[in-house]
Amino acid sequence: MAKVPPIPLEEAQARLLDLAGPLPTEHVDIEGSVGRYLAEPLLARRTQPAADLSAMDGYAVAADDFAGPWQVVGESAAGHPYSGEVRKGQAIQVSTGALLPAGAASVILQEDLARKDHEITLTGEAPMPAHKHIRPCGLDFRQGSEVIASGSLIGPADAALAIAAGHKHLPVCRKPRVTVIDSGDELSSDPEACAPHQIPASNGAMLLAMARKLPVNAERSGPVADTLDALINAFDMANHADVIVTSGGASVGEHDLVRPALEAWGASLDFWRVAIKPGKPILVARRERRTGPQIVIGLPGNPVSSFVTAYHFMLPLLRRMLGARYALPMRIATRLGAPIRANGGRREFVRGIWNGEFVVPHTLQDSGALSALAASNVLIDRPARAPEGAEGDEVRVFLLQNGGIA
Numbered sequence: 001m002a003k004v005p006p007i008p009l010e011e012a013q014a015r016l017l018d019l020a021g022p023l024p025t026e027h028v029d030i031e032g033s034v035g036r037y038l039a040e041p042l043l044a045r046r047t048q049p050a051a052d053l054s055a056m057d058g059y060a061v062a063a064d065d066f067a068g069p070w071q072v073v074g075e076s077a078a079g080h081p082y083s084g085e086v087r088k089g090q091a092i093q094v095s096t097g098a099l100l101p102a103g104a105a106s107v108i109l110q111e112d113l114a115r116k117d118h119e120i121t122l123t124g125e126a127p128m129p130a131h132k133h134i135r136p137c138g139l140d141f142r143q144g145s146e147v148i149a150s151g152s153l154i155g156p157a158d159a160a161l162a163i164a165a166g167h168k169h170l171p172v173c174r175k176p177r178v179t180v181i182d183s184g185d186e187l188s189s190d191p192e193a194c195a196p197h198q199i200p201a202s203n204g205a206m207l208l209a210m211a212r213k214l215p216v217n218a219e220r221s222g223p224v225a226d227t228l229d230a231l232i233n234a235f236d237m238a239n240h241a242d243v244i245v246t247s248g249g250a251s252v253g254e255h256d257l258v259r260p261a262l263e264a265w266g267a268s269l270d271f272w273r274v275a276i277k278p279g280k281p282i283l284v285a286r287r288e289r290r291t292g293p294q295i296v297i298g299l300p301g302n303p304v305s306s307f308v309t310a311y312h313f314m315l316p317l318l319r320r321m322l323g324a325r326y327a328l329p330m331r332i333a334t335r336l337g338a339p340i341r342a343n344g345g346r347r348e349f350v351r352g353i354w355n356g357e358f359v360v361p362h363t364l365q366d367s368g369a370l371s372a373l374a375a376s377n378v379l380i381d382r383p384a385r386a387p388e389g390a391e392g393d394e395v396r397v398f399l400l401q402n403g404g405i406a
């Protein structure tokens with residue numbers, strides 16, 4: 001068959017992300033929103049702090065009243081404000097987070113004072129500047145201001161911020177429905193009963209686990225036999241899915257039937273083959289449905305190729321449907337802890353082990369070697385035709401753990 005030239009990774013990712021947009025918005029309670037992406041900018045419904053607060057435990061005094069001694073005339077505790085006003089020569093005992101009493105301009109730390117009955121005297125330093133221990137009204141945010149940008153990943157701090165800003169619910173995109181299909185006659189669904197001509201169907205579980213790191217409704221089907229009918233039937237069964245992910249049968253062999261099956265099913269191929277290693281035979285197709293489009297990502301069967309292409313295509317597509325501002329994975333710069341060989345003509349994602357300081361390429365880079373993939377915690381991004389690298393050279397890596405998704 002005619003050779004189809006592979007396209008660059010960025011172009012392929014842009015084409016894939018163009019095929020889909022964020023799914024419709026729904027409102028969920030804040031605890032249930034963590035791990036999802038904010039679908040609209042979030043505006044504060046209140047000002048925080050809503051009034052000037054004391055930032056420390058101590059005594060509030062009037063403006064320019066630092067000589068003392070002062071008469072302690074009352075207390076403002078967190079949740080129990082003082083109702084009167086402070087005058088010169090007076091002090092109000094304040095606790096951290098308590099409302100600053102009317103007339104107060106400074107808080108003197110209790111460590112800098114000596115108290116005897118109702119009188120306090122300065123033994124240490126007066127605050128400098130005078131308002132040092134005061135958290136002014138609106139320091140954090142003001143009513144009506146944007147506190148979280150649209151497309152942000154809602155993490156623990158965002159959940160706290162949304163609640164502090166007066167919200168009970170947040171708008172998020174509905175969860176994409178994902179079906180992962182293992183395909184291949186050699187696949188056994190029972191890893192405990194696998195003949196020598198068979199191989200346990202392991203990609204589906206891996207891809208499902210990767211998808212489920214995101215807030216999606218994902219399920220698995222197969223293994224599906226290498227026939228057009230079996231594949232078309234599996235696609236029909238996934239008619240409810242927004243995203244269908246297959247693994248295997250993406251290459252050029254006569255049993256590689258994913259492309260013809262997709263075409264027979266009514267999907268149109270957007271691209272096939274990307275200039276990356278591993279993962280070159282990846283394909284992407286789209287099918288129109290009454291209830292919205294379906295995107296099919298056909299991943300190569302080699303387990304490491306499946307993993308790498310799921311990382312660079314499946315997860316970004318799901319993040320895009322979830323409304324994420326940054327759908328693509330991000331790299332960090334680090335240094336080599338061992339030499340790395342010169343690269344060939346395809347951009348390569350070398351499995352490596354990073355200790356937070358240096359990265360060492362795994363010695364086994366076969367695209368079927370799950371043992372090397374599982375032992376690795378980064379993908380080293382090697383540009384096409386990169387020269388060999390020496391220990392200490394800078395390289396870019398994609399994190400698979402420690403905050404990275406894999």
Ligand SMILES: Nc1nc2c(c(=O)[nH]1)N[C@H]1C(S)=C(S)[C@@H](COP(=O)(O)OP(=O)(O)OC[C@H]3O[C@@H](n4cnc5c(N)ncnc54)[C@H](O)[C@@H]3O)O[C@H]1N2
Pocket residue numbers: 182183184186187199200201202203204247248249250251252253256278279280281299300301302303305367368
């Ligand atoms: N003549 C050519 N042959 C191949 C080319 C090529 O350009 N010309 N490309 C190679 C590359 S690159 C890759 S990657 C593989 C991918 O091919 P397929 O997507 O068609 O994958 P399969 O042939 O179905 O399987 C490859 C390998 O992976 C195992 N596999 C498949 N599915 C699973 C699964 N669900 N769980 C575990 N393991 C699975 C399968 O048994 C094979 O060993 O093609 C090259 N060939």
Ligand code: MOO
Pocket residue numbers: 276277278279280281300302305367
């Ligand atoms: O590109 Mo394949 O994915 O070499 O293994």
